[in-house]
Amino acid sequence: MSQVQEKKDSDRGERRRRPREEEEVWVPKTILGQKVASGQITSLEEIIESGDRIQEAGIIKKLLPDLKTEVVDVGIIQKMTSNGQSTRFKAIVAAGNGNGWLGVGQGKSKQMRIAIEKANNQAYLNVSPIKLGCGSWECRCDQKHSVPFKVRGKGGSVTIEILPAPRGLGLVAGGKIKRLLELAGLKDAWTTAYGSTTTMNSTSKALLECLRQTFSHG
Template identity: 80%
Template sequence: MSQTSQQRPPREKRAPRREEEQPWVPRTELGKKVAAGVITSMDEIYANGLRIQEAGIIKKLLPDLRTEVIDVGMVQTMTPNGQRTKFKAMVAAGNENGYLGIGQGKSKQMRVAIEKATTNAYLNVSPVKLGCGSWECRCDQSHSVPFKVRGKGGSVVVEIVPAPRGLGLVAGGKIRNLLKLAGLKDAWTTAKGSTATMNSTSKAVLECLRQTFSQG
């Protein structure tokens, strides 16, 4: 006599747990002014030369900022008690409209390292001046850099040249992602040195973009 096997109902997939973000409690004088609505834009902070010491300030004034993990790895060191391993992470934060920051973090846990890198990326957010510096285009839209800029980080040298509208970002994958986060749509780039080292490459790119304000 054959026994009919009863099919079990498929298990429902559980949604991944999302840790609730703790509400921001400002601790600095600048943070309290931002939370109270006294300061409502990043331009006011830069115009007065104020120092940002809380990531919550950036999140409040730039709610459209998004983060992207651009590099992860491990650091192993020898101690009297044996080998110790730590994780390191690098995160970029940008709103694709004129702001970019890059931060690093280390911890025994990868998740904590990414959280530290994210916080540092917020604190390092800098304005990027967009424009059209291409003689082939000469439009009035902010799709590229206003002029050629050059930045150095370690052994890496990066140069960003204005490009006409519609060309796109002529750059390597990692550099292209950073430029896109900053808000650039069209640009030529050249990179020399050990570009595989993301630490140096990201510093060179960030220095380039900061020069759009310092030189402009």
């Protein structure tokens, strides 16, 4: 057999093995995780009502399989140390299913890939329920397309207000804020933001706090 043929066979074998190596099998490490994996707990609402703390991203992935993650923002952190200039990457990731669940996480690392992985994991752990409804006096329908009432949230120097809007208006919001609202499941809403909204860390925290109030106050 020629060296070229051997290399081709080796490449085919590598391609066959690669997908298996990339598959992640979740092994529960907590009692709550074991209950979810065994089927004793079948919904995230059960965990929220019991007040148990979720410490594994695998729990969220198991109970909300339709959850999608999206990188919202990436940046570089540079600072001077005794050994010279230190450079790290920062990533913000949002996780939502477009139907009443949203989480936002942040990760930092010397490698961009690891920073995104950390942010991804944190976003799963921060997933919160959002109560959708129609709080607009102009609409008054029974569909879940907006927020049920006016909500206000603060994160750092940023404050965000979300007001119910009539069906068909769409999302009146900036690019990244609009995308977060879409991941949460909102289709129509007015938004007002105060402060430095270019700082996505504060903006995402303010928005998540805003949306959490629809559930806690509803």
